[in-house]
Amino acid sequence: xxxxxxxxxxxxxxxxxxxxxxxxxxxxxxxxxxxxxxxxxxxxxxxxxxxxxxxxxxxxxxxxxxxxxxxxxxxxxxxxxxxxxxxxxxxxxxxxxxxxxxxxxxxxxxxxxxxxxxxxxxxxxxxxxxxxxxxxxxxxxxxxxxxxxxxxxxxxxxxxxxxxxxxxxxxxxxxxxxxxxxxxxxxxxxxxxxxxxxxxxxxxxxxxxxxxxxxxxxxxxxxxxxxxxxxxxxxxxxxxxxxxxxxxxxxxxxxxxxxxxxxxxxxxxxxxxxxxxxxxxxxxxxxxxxxxxxxxxxxxxxxxxxxxxxxxxxxxxxxxxxxxxxxxxxxxxxxxxxxxxxxxxxxxxxxxxxxxxxxxxxxxxxxxxxxxxxxxxxxxxxxxxxxxxxxxxxxxxxxxxxxxxxxxxxxxxxxxxxxxxxxxxxxxxxxxxxxxxxxxxxxxxxxxxxxxxxxxxxxxxxxxxxxxxxxxxxxxxxxxxxxxxxxxxxxxxxxxxxxxxxxxxxxxxxxxxxxxxxxxxxxxxxxxxxxxxxxxxxxxxxxxxxxxxxxxxxxxxxxxxxxxxxxxxxxxxxxxxxxxxxxxxxxxxxxxxxxxxxxxxxxxxxxxxxxxxxxxxxxxxxxxxxxxxxxxxxxxxxxxxxxxxxxxxxxxxxxxxxxxxxxxxxxxxxxxxxxxxxxxxxxxxxxxxxxxxxxxxxxxxxxxxxxxxxxxxxxxxxxxxxxxxxxxxxxxxxxxxxxxxxxxxxxxxxxxxxxxxxxxxxxxxxxxxxxxxxxxxxxxxxxxxxxxxxxxxxxxxxxxxxxxxxxxxxxxxxxxxxxxxxxxxxxxxxxxxxxxxxxxxxxxxxxx
Ligand SMILES: *Cc1c(COP(=O)(O)O)cnc(C)c1O
Numbered sequence: 056x057x058x059x060x061x062x063x064x065x066x067x068x069x070x071x072x073x074x075x076x077x078x079x080x081x082x083x084x085x086x087x088x089x090x091x092x093x094x095x096x097x098x099x100x101x102x103x104x105x106x107x108x109x110x111x112x113x114x115x116x117x118x119x120x121x122x123x124x125x126x127x128x129x130x131x132x133x134x135x136x137x138x139x140x141x142x143x144x145x146x147x148x149x150x151x152x153x154x155x156x157x158x159x160x161x162x163x164x165x166x167x168x169x170x171x172x173x174x175x176x177x178x179x180x181x182x183x184x185x186x187x188x189x190x191x192x193x194x195x196x197x198x199x200x201x202x203x204x205x206x207x208x209x210x211x212x213x214x215x216x217x218x219x220x221x222x223x224x225x226x227x228x229x230x231x232x233x234x235x236x237x238x239x240x241x242x243x244x245x246x247x248x249x250x251x252x253x254x255x256x257x258x259x260x261x262x263x264x265x266x267x268x269x270x271x272x273x274x275x276x277x278x279x280x281x282x283x284x285x286x287x288x289x290x291x292x293x294x295x296x297x298x299x300x301x302x303x304x305x306x307x308x309x310x311x312x313x314x315x316x317x318x319x320x321x322x323x324x325x326x327x328x329x330x331x332x333x334x335x336x337x338x339x340x341x342x343x344x345x346x347x348x349x350x351x352x353x354x355x356x357x358x359x360x361x362x363x364x365x366x367x368x369x370x371x372x373x374x375x376x377x378x379x380x381x382x383x384x385x386x387x388x389x390x391x392x393x394x395x396x397x398x399x400x401x402x403x404x405x406x407x408x409x410x411x412x413x414x415x416x417x418x419x420x421x422x423x424x425x426x427x428x429x430x431x432x433x434x435x436x437x438x439x440x441x442x443x444x445x446x447x448x449x450x451x452x453x454x455x456x457x458x459x460x461x462x463x464x465x466x467x468x469x470x471x472x473x474x475x476x477x478x479x480x481x482x483x484x485x486x487x488x489x490x491x492x493x494x495x496x497x498x499x500x501x502x503x504x505x506x507x508x509x510x511x512x513x514x515x516x517x518x519x520x521x522x523x524x525x526x527x528x529x530x531x532x533x534x535x536x537x538x539x540x541x542x543x544x545x546x547x548x549x550x551x552x553x554x555x556x557x558x559x560x561x562x563x564x565x566x567x568x569x570x571x572x573x574x575x576x577x578x579x580x581x582x583x584x585x586x587x588x589x590x591x592x593x594x595x596x597x598x599x600x601x602x603x604x605x606x607x608x609x610x611x612x613x614x615x616x617x618x619x620x621x622x623x624x625x626x627x628x629x630x631x632x633x634x635x636x637x638x639x640x641x642x643x644x645x646x647x648x649x650x651x652x653x654x655x656x657x658x659x660x661x662x663x664x665x666x667x668x669x670x671x672x673x674x675x676x677x678x679x680x681x682x683x684x685x686x687x688x689x690x691x692x693x694x695x696x697x698x699x700x701x702x703x704x705x706x707x708x709x710x711x712x713x714x715x716x717x718x719x720x721x722x723x724x725x726x727x728x729x730x731x732x733x734x735x736x737x738x739x740x741x742x743x744x745x746x747x748x749x750x751x752x753x754x755x756x757x758x759x760x761x762x763x764x765x766x767x768x769x770x771x772x773x774x775x776x777x778x779x780x781x782x783x784x785x786x787x788x789x790x791x792x793x794x795x796x797x798x799x800x801x802x803x804x805x806x807x808x809x810x811x812x813x814x815x816x817x818x819x820x821x822x823x824x825x826x827x828x829x830x831x832x833x834x835x836x837x838x839x840x841x842x843x844x845x846x847x848x849x850x851x852x853x854x855x856x857x858x859x860x861x862x863x864x865x866x867x868x869x870x871x872x873x874x875x876x877x878x879x880x881x882x883x884x885x886x887x888x889x890x891x892x893x894x895x896x897x898x899x900x901x902x903x
Contacts, residue, residue: 067119070126075139080110081238083270084145086175087194087467089474090138098125108632109177112236145271150200153489154755157763160202165762166326167192167205168315168336170307171214171296172275176632178238178268179213180277182296183560183595184657185370187631188430189332191464191657195750197271201758204324206315206336208307209239209266209277214296217595219627221531223611227598229295234279239266242276242322251282252317254309255391261289263310265318276322278314297597305380305388308416312338313392320346328765329365330757331424334378334416338392340365340423341403345395354396355784356777358423363780363892364769365424366761368459369417371654372437373564379413410444421445421456425768425892426761429458430655433678437651446898448885455893459760460676461655462753465745468661470639472508476500489755491746498742502734503727509642509666509737510729513554516640520591521545523626523633541614543621544589551728553588553721555713556641556667558629559658561596561603568609569647572706578618580714586722588713589622590645591637593629638662642733643717646671647709649701650691663744666737670712672705680748685739687712768892783890787897789826790886794899796824799833799884800863801903815870819854819882819903820863828856832887832894833866839878846879854882 069077076094085091095110096103098121106112125131150160169189173181181187189205196203212229220226234241242250242265250265264282268275280292291299292306299307316339319326331337340361347357370376385404393403406422407414421427421442429435435458443451465488466474477484480500487493521542528538544552559565570577570590581588592610596603607625614623626633638644644662646653646669653675660676663669669686671677681688689708692701723730746752772780802818809815817835821828833854841847854866885900 064115066115067117067122069114070122072126072132073122073135075135076110077114079139079142080114081240081269082142083174083178083238083268083275084142085110085238086178086190086270087464088138088142088145089466089471090134091142094135094138097131098122107177108175109236111238112177148198148200148272151198151751151755154199154201154758157758158201158766160200162327163762163766164202164204164324164326165196165328165330166319166324167196167203167330167332168311168339169205169207169332170311170335172205172207173631174268174270176630179232179630180207180210180296181631182214182597184655185333187463187634188370188461188657191462191467191750192332192754193270193273193275194464194467195462195754197273199751199754199758200272201754203273204319204326205273205275206311206319207275207277208293208296208311209234209237209279210293210296211279211281212295212298215595215598217628218530219527219607219611219625221533223608223625225596225598225604225607231294234266237268239268239277241265242267242318244321250318250321252278252314252321254313254317256289256306256309257387259286259289261285261292261306261310263293263314263318265322276315276318278310278318280310301380302384304378305384308335308378309338309388312336312340313342315339316342316346327364327769328762330762331365331367331420333368333370333376334420337367337416337420337423340419341392341396344423345392348395348397352777353781353784354398355788356781359780359784360769360772360777362423362425363772364765366426366428366757366765367420367424368428368430369420369438369442369456370430372434372441372652373562378416379411380407380416381413385414417442418445425455425896426765427456428761429456431460431675431679432458433651433674434458434654446895448900449895449898453895454898455896457760459753459756460679460748461657461660462748462750463657463660463664464750465664468635468638468664470508470512470635470665472512473639473665476504476508488746488749488751494742494746497738500738502729502731505666505738506729506734510551512665513640513642516554516591516636517545517552519633519636519640520624520626523628524624527627537615537620541621541624544587553586553643553718554641555588555590555643555645555670555717556592556637556662557590557645557647558593558634558637559646559656561594561606562600563602563606564649564652566647566649566702567592567594567606569702569706569709570645571609571613572703573710574613574618576710576714578622580710580718581619581622583718586718588718588721589624591624591626591641593626593633593637595629634658634661638667639665641667642721642737643667644669644671645709646677647689647705648672648674649698650674650694660744660748663740663748666741668717668733668736668740670709670717676748680744682739682743685736685743687716764892772890779890783888786830786888786890790830790897790899793824793826794886796822797826797831797884797901798822798824799882799901799903801882802865812871815880816867817854817870817880817882818865818867820860821866821884822863826886828864828866830886830888831884833882833884835868835870836881836883837870837877838880839876846881849877 095113171181171186173187173190193205212231215227218226244250251262254261263278263280266277281290343361344357393400407419409415409418429438439454439456440451446454610625613619614625638661644659644667646659656675659669673688689705692704720732723732800820805815835852836848837850838846838848854868857865857867882903
């Protein structure tokens, strides 16, 4: 049609009785509270889906008569009042009693920085696992009543929307959303102005403005450079998540790190603990240090304070997940920061050096924080090994990297039907998320009742698969006959098909192709008409990850292959909404990462808490989650076998388990309409996952093991004009100057053969090169040899200083050799100062 389209929006008038619908549209509580969301979608389901489940947009478009009808509908109004009362009660809620003993909301404040946050599909500032984890962390921190703020970026185009064409190629599109459509409001200064801040950029000053998103108790501050006055290029810095080139990524990270700290400062928000979630935000360390120096401290002491109060979480062993910036980019952008820190650029650059080229954000974060963790037990170990060069002389098993295993936000991912059942049968379950024993009560739910809920959820998923697929195929011009063949098992009246799901980012280490390691065999397994089984795939690949896109094409090609049509499905547009319906509706959740690259993996946790049974490589969280009776684990083959062989052998395990365990257990009917054995397995999955892998457990662990110690440590160093920080910095300087010349000599070599109760007498000369006896610790490690060359430590004993002898410091110990079977001892020395956060934080240690 010719002619210009002039924008026009006719909004309904929200009836006064319903005016709180607008209020809660601006509170991300709706992202996890389904009863709030239902107040919207009950008014107009089609419109709700059409506007991406976005309450603000919905309220501007919903028809006036729907609102008026609702306002005069008794049952709607009753629900409305009940939901609003529950919302008010939530907002009144205080700090969880267990945490109230550790943190004091009137004094403590945690600031959490991340480049992406996944709260809900209507707020597209996330890409995948990292963002959703950050969203879940905020949600759980709010549920627990923690004093907490989060800082991120407001992307207008967000991450891309995915479609898959008829050839299996991923198509990428971006939709821009105006802040006006998002659950944010301008952050105002005291005088009522929109808060802005400035960052020095090469040849110009960049300005950013700040938006506030409310999520129950907590606030999320989001920075945005799309403002007049910035250059057209600069206005795009916060346009796309993980878009643009390296330079744009560096710019984004400066906005987040430097800008984020400035925003909090301007707001008068004074965090006592800072949490850097992944290296992207690590520039905030430099900004905070520069600020302390501006107040008169020297660099070293200022950095001691900054580091002591900061927690850093690293999220992946995959190299591409660690940002590395070239020297020329760093020179271009970080010169002003080096001046603010009163140092040469080279010294700043050295903070990010690692074994490879370039400036590594993870290295910066590890050097300038004192509390570090990976995201599962396996990953903590792997990260400690990977990053060992930061503490060059410390065996990686002992370096300061620890772990907190990820968890997921229960209310976000638990199906509404399960929530209703829990409300009916379990009292006060929302306050029992940290109590493992409590969840044994799931056993009391009769099997038939339990199964009827699961079956209804599966039905909803199959409906969704059908709808998505039909739309996808019609758009791609697939013939109706083919579409009918594709969907034939979905519309089966009986609908008892076994459904397996695989959805995650398509990255090569996740090995989505492993299921097809023996395609004929898989076709045979899935093709058994007596025991039908289907597999649903979904996921995005980063637009520049070509091997990841190849995987999408591979799955697509199988999904239309005659052997697999109607058995293998590939759904486009993976987002939080599709993730929710998949994890709540499948029977089995598959995960096939290449060990040890998964770090944690959280989708399996989402599936497990809904009673789906995990079948996964024993990597990431599943290495801890698998109990032997709550699913299946594939033991990873040794790394020296190489990618191909590992994939082949683990793929073989996978098919064996599906063929000989999953399908027979699922179809073990014994005359009833479902398998009791399966229900037992499913309940075991649910009750082991809910209390151990929910985000409140994760946040509680952070509070106990990281936030509170970081707060205490910073406080200790900061007291009395930061005297301890200054002393510690000066002491480290002395150690650094002397350490290369420090030596040890064993004086008396004890007999290598002792009997029980004999004494092991050790005397060591320490040549301390100017350090005092109190500046070091000497230890004797007693142990035995285990497999290979490994030395297993059984006992550690400290040697004490015994005076001076021949110009050296004499250290000694007389040990009773009580541990029969000991084989070896070793002696080591390291610098020691009580004021440190971790005894090995200097990374210095020598051995005899
Ligand atoms: C949970 C989730 C992820 C992360 O899943 P992993 O198992 O960690 O790969 C990614 N995308 C979406 C939409 C999710 O909900």
